[in-house]
Amino acid sequence: MVPRVLNVGRLPQPLIDRLQADFRLETLAAQPDPRGYLDTHGRGIEAMVTSAAVGVDAALIDALPDLRVICSFGVGLDRIDVEAAHRRGIEVGYTPDVLNDCVADHAMALLLDVARQVSRADRYVRRGHWPQGLAFPLGRKVSGARLGIVGLGRIGRTIARRAEGFEMEVRYHSRRSVPDARWAHEPDLLELARWADFLVVITSGGPATRHLIDGEVLDALGPKGCLVNVARGSVIDEEALVLALEQGRIGGAGLDVYTDEPHVPARLFELDNVVLTPHIASATEQTRQAMADLVLENLRSFFTTGRVVAPVPKAVITA
Ligand code: NAP
Ligand code: 8YV
DSSP states (O other): OOOOOHHHHHHOOHHHHHHHHHSEEEEEEGGHHHHHHHHHOTTTTEEEETTTOOOOOHHHHOOOOTEEEEEEESSSSTBHHHHHHHTTTTTEEESSTHHHHHHHHHHHHHHHHHHHHHHHHHHHHHTTTTTTOOOOOOOOOOOTTTEEOOSHHHHHHHHHHHHHTTTTTEEOSSSOOOOOOOSOOOOHHHHHHHOOOOEEOOOOOOOGGOOOOOHHHHHHHOOTTTTESSSSSGGGGGGHHHHHHHTSSSSSEEEETBBEEEEEEEGGGGGGTTEEEOOOOTTTTTHHHHHHHHHHHHHHHHHHSSSSSBBOOOTTOOO
């Protein structure tokens, strides 16, 4: 029997096509009455695929009595009720590591853009300001600067290695120091922000990191400091960030993630020292392909061995 797989996420079409080739794929959003569909057809669905941005809540897990595995397209777990799944013995698979390079590259792209004003300079040239002789402000030097990384996990470490290529001095903050890391651990986030020229945020999302970066941390970073966020919008107090930028209390920001995606505070559009991207840090052909491959591998492995190849650890801290 071909297993029934319920798609509740936002998945790229090539992945949907490949899932359809291997499984009986049913798409919840395509049903005129999703709740009624679950009541009538939920029994017998053994697998669910989702994406990190959409996730899966406990109610949806409860609605599927025969669910055995959830596979997510992405690494973030802040929207997946992993505990509810694990309580029921449901395996959860995700796509760690394969996106480290691209997310780290994107963090560096935002950092370089904010510091060297690439997007701002592009606007200056396109608007014809150069031949008009309008002044263009000086940027900030990246090479040799101090980089504070908030969250030294898989992606944080990759960012740290990128930064070494720019001869940056790297320190990091996380709840535990990483035993094999060659960079200094700073247990006090405020101290890290005071020390850093650039602060890159790459913790996990969820309640434990909500508003970790607040007005006090931004003031510690200071008027010449730049913030980059490629983690989750929830990690930063967005209202405090907008105020700090408007009031010149920090030097600039490069943001890929926001509190209420796809909505971005319009006040940020007025600020020339801010670079905004629409949650695209992992969005390259190669990485999205690797993520799709891993979703498929997780599912295929589950239905042949009973285990996914990239399981979310049972004791993972999401809150
Ligand atoms: P990871 O390996 O699990 O690393 C998470 C890091 O966050 C760890 O160093 C952890 O250290 C730290 N952390 C967790 N809670 C913390 C807290 N309260 N205070 C300080 N540090 C804390 O995860 P990853 O694979 O590097 O991914 C990190 C996150 O990036 C994902 O969860 C996802 O939300 C985001 N992401 C975004 C994009 C994008 O497109 N922008 C793409 C991929 C991933 P401790 O546990 O020791 O504190
Ligand atoms: C993707 C992400 O944008 O992996 C994550 O946690 O945020 C990104 O890689 C997302 O998975 C697509 O839904």
